[in-house]
Each structure stands twice: as structure tokens, then as C-alpha cells.
Amino acid sequence: MHDPHITLGVEEEFFLVDRESGALACRTPELVEQAGEALGSVVTSELILCQIETATPVCATLDELRYELDRQRTALAKVADAHGLGVLAAGTHPVSGWREQEVDQEVVRYAELAERYRHLAHRQIICGCHVHLGLGERSEEIRVMNQLLGWLPTLVALSASSPFWQGADTGYSAYRVEMWGGWPTAGFPPVVEDRAAFDRTVEQLVQVDAITDASNLYWYARPSLRHPTLEVRPCDTMTELDDVVAVSGLIRGMAATALGSAGISVPHERSVLDAAMWRAARFGLEEQLVDPLFVRLRPAAEVVEHLLDWARPGLEQHADAERVEEGTRRIVERGTGAARQREVLERTGDLVEVTRSLLL
Known part of the structure; x- marks a missing residue:
């Protein structure tokens, strides 16, 4: 480790x-x-x-x-x-x-x-929650980013809190992901071997006038331009404070596990990643998710448990395992922010009441 x-x-x-x-x-x-x-x-x-x-x-x-x-x-x-x-x-x-x-x-x-x-x-x-990870070595950011990609849809499912759009139920748990996808550099980052290759990709995007600089990269994960961190960006803003803490701690545990793994892990095909993200945005935790280690559908609760198992070495390294596991399982048992918003609407019949339920 x-x-x-x-x-x-x-x-x-x-x-x-x-x-x-x-x-x-x-x-x-x-x-x-x-x-x-x-x-x-x-x-x-x-x-x-x-x-x-x-x-x-x-x-x-x-x-x-x-x-x-x-x-x-x-x-x-x-x-x-x-x-x-x-x-x-x-x-x-x-x-x-x-x-x-x-x-x-x-x-x-x-x-x-x-x-x-x-x-x-x-x-x-739309509003999101971005977690910055200080890995100590900027050279490690790309390797860690590569290994996290397959699990990012599961993070979206856990943080989903955007079911409504302009007064309508979208049918999605994280409709923000669909809105975000319109940017030319949204979605999953490319899998590259090292920071030099990443920088070449950024340079090419600047050359073709897709972006002005790396701050316009809206990928789900990226090395930060302003800070010496890896920025993990797919999550919705979450209403419950302890959900933010649990998901952030889980992301750190994932990164620590990735740091302790030898070599560069190349995730499955981009088309499968995109399909996995769509499914997470559409259903949240209420249906099946793609298990990235086996590239097959499994009940969402099982995929979350698989992620906790995978991240456990990194969670234990930071003495976070019990806290993150309890917080993450609480989200699964209680339902996502999206599910709770729909419960308020079903109980009150009033989207204004849903809005009030989301105030700090």
C-alpha cells in the first residue's frame, strides 16, 4: 500500500x-x-x-x-x-x-x-460537488485517474439528486449528468499513459479551438489546473452533509487503493463506460448498475458493496473504513437525494415543498 x-x-x-x-x-x-x-x-x-x-x-x-x-x-x-x-x-x-x-x-x-x-x-x-485529492506526486494523477474511471458511474448513483427539470419529473435520478454532457469536453477523460500524454491531448484540444485552456476540460475527472490535485467531478451537489462526507471519503479510499496498485489499469471500452454512466444517471440506486470489474449488470446495492470491497485497502489506510462504509450503506438503505425528493412530491403534491426540503 x-x-x-x-x-x-x-x-x-x-x-x-x-x-x-x-x-x-x-x-x-x-x-x-x-x-x-x-x-x-x-x-x-x-x-x-x-x-x-x-x-x-x-x-x-x-x-x-x-x-x-x-x-x-x-x-x-x-x-x-x-x-x-x-x-x-x-x-x-x-x-x-x-x-x-x-x-x-x-x-x-x-x-x-x-x-x-x-x-x-x-x-x-446545474450544481455539482467536486472532490480534490492531494496525492503528493503530480506524476501519479493520471495513473489514479485511469483506475477510477470504471467506478465513477457508481459515485453518480450514490450522489444522485437531480430528478426534476423546469417543473417536470425527468425520469432520471441524476439528470444533471445529461445536461452536463453537451459540453465538447464533457464525459470521461481519455485513457493516457502519463502526464505528458495528457498535456499533449490538452494542447490538441486548444489547437482545434475546442477549449482555451485546461480549465475548460469538463471531464468527470481531471488533474486540476489551479491546484496540485486530482479533481473528481461527476457527483451532484448533495443535500445531506453526511452524504458528502461519506462519498468524499469513499473517493479518497478509491484513490489510495489505486495508488497502491501496480501498473496502469486500462478500463473497459469508452462506449461501455458511457452506457454505465447513462444507467447510473437514469436509475440511481433503484435498478441495476454496471459492475466495472466484471462488465455486467448487477443490483445497485451489490455494485456498491463491490466498490467498498475494492476501496477497502485505501479506506483502512486512512482509518476511514467504518465511517465510509456506514455512511455509504445508509445512502443505499435510505435512498438517494433524488428518491427523497420524489417522496416529498408524492406526499405533498407540491414541487415548491420539494424545493423547501432542499434548503440548507
Whole structure:
């Protein structure tokens, strides 16, 4: 087993909503500076003015991560409340449409994205949770990324919290994945042998004008441009704090297991990966998932257990096994965020009540 301790940090994207109606509110600029002062940490705007993002400091333990996530969520909700706003934690907003929202034109990068991608950029009313892993050696990031690809659909199934879109039940558990897929560099990253090969791929994408730099890579996993980390990006924003901690800890355990494995693991065919991701987005944990080690369908709960078994060496390395296994199994037993949203709708018949159930 690889010895160095893997650090982690989490970025969470949230929606700002009107506290009374629950509708999306394009008021991020009012909150960013004040929320940053309250938190003493990174709070930024996102592409759309109804979104806001927080980023934890580098954390060494899951206790530390949970403390930081709780502190940030609590402080952000308090600042928002003072402005008559709420903070909604889910992959999509249950009711509000994208046409009424606005791109943050004050940020040059966002303005350029809106001009380049037009309609595609304007409808990205989706929120995700990104886990950054500090592996110690940047040279290891590609090898670890390659070995994680087959398990990323299972992470989507566990974190699924985006069943509704513009007032309709999409039939999906993680519809955010389908919306995200329109970007030219969305989806699974290419399997490459090393960082030099990865950098050549990025250079080619820049040459053909698909992206301006590596920050425009919207793959499910990528070496971060801004930080010395591997960024794992497929998950929806999760409503429950302990779900975030469990999934983040699981991702770190997966990475540690991968670090301890010899050689480069090449996952199965890209078409099978894409099909596995579609199935995870469509059904969440309520049907079958693709078991990546055997490339066959199995009940979702069995695939989750297989992932826990696979990740156990890395979980034990960080003394996280019991906590992550309990938290992950709790998601399976209780149901995903998407399933809980549908339960609220069935009980109340009101998507506004679903929206309120998602507020921090």
C-alpha cells in the first residue's frame, strides 16, 4: 500500500433562491464578498448568477472535512437569509426554468463561455460537488485517474439528486449528468499513459479551438489546473452533509487503493463506460448498475458493496473504513437525494415543498 496520506478538499455549488417563493434568484454578487468575509475562505460566483460555490481548505481527516463543510454551509445560509434568500443543495432546481436566469457577464471567463457556447452555456442551471485529492506526486494523477474511471458511474448513483427539470419529473435520478454532457469536453477523460500524454491531448484540444485552456476540460475527472490535485467531478451537489462526507471519503479510499496498485489499469471500452454512466444517471440506486470489474449488470446495492470491497485497502489506510462504509450503506438503505425528493412530491403534491426540503 502506498504510504503517503492523501489530503482532500471539496467544492460545492449551490443555488440561491427566493426565501418565500423558492424560485431561483440571480443575486450572487450581493453575497459573494459578504459570505467570503464571514467564512474566511473561498466563496465564488458561478457561470449563472443564481449559483454560488464554496471551497473547503485542504483537509487531512474526514472529521476536519465535515467541520469545514458544516461551517461553510451554515455561514452561507445565514448570509443568504439576511438578504431574503435561501441556499438550495441539489443537482437541479425542481421548478425554475433556465430562460429566466442570467450569465455572470462581469467575469471575463464566464462572458467568453457564454459567447462561445451560447444556448448550451445559458441552460447550465446545474450544481455539482467536486472532490480534490492531494496525492503528493503530480506524476501519479493520471495513473489514479485511469483506475477510477470504471467506478465513477457508481459515485453518480450514490450522489444522485437531480430528478426534476423546469417543473417536470425527468425520469432520471441524476439528470444533471445529461445536461452536463453537451459540453465538447464533457464525459470521461481519455485513457493516457502519463502526464505528458495528457498535456499533449490538452494542447490538441486548444489547437482545434475546442477549449482555451485546461480549465475548460469538463471531464468527470481531471488533474486540476489551479491546484496540485486530482479533481473528481461527476457527483451532484448533495443535500445531506453526511452524504458528502461519506462519498468524499469513499473517493479518497478509491484513490489510495489505486495508488497502491501496480501498473496502469486500462478500463473497459469508452462506449461501455458511457452506457454505465447513462444507467447510473437514469436509475440511481433503484435498478441495476454496471459492475466495472466484471462488465455486467448487477443490483445497485451489490455494485456498491463491490466498490467498498475494492476501496477497502485505501479506506483502512486512512482509518476511514467504518465511517465510509456506514455512511455509504445508509445512502443505499435510505435512498438517494433524488428518491427523497420524489417522496416529498408524492406526499405533498407540491414541487415548491420539494424545493423547501432542499434548503440548507
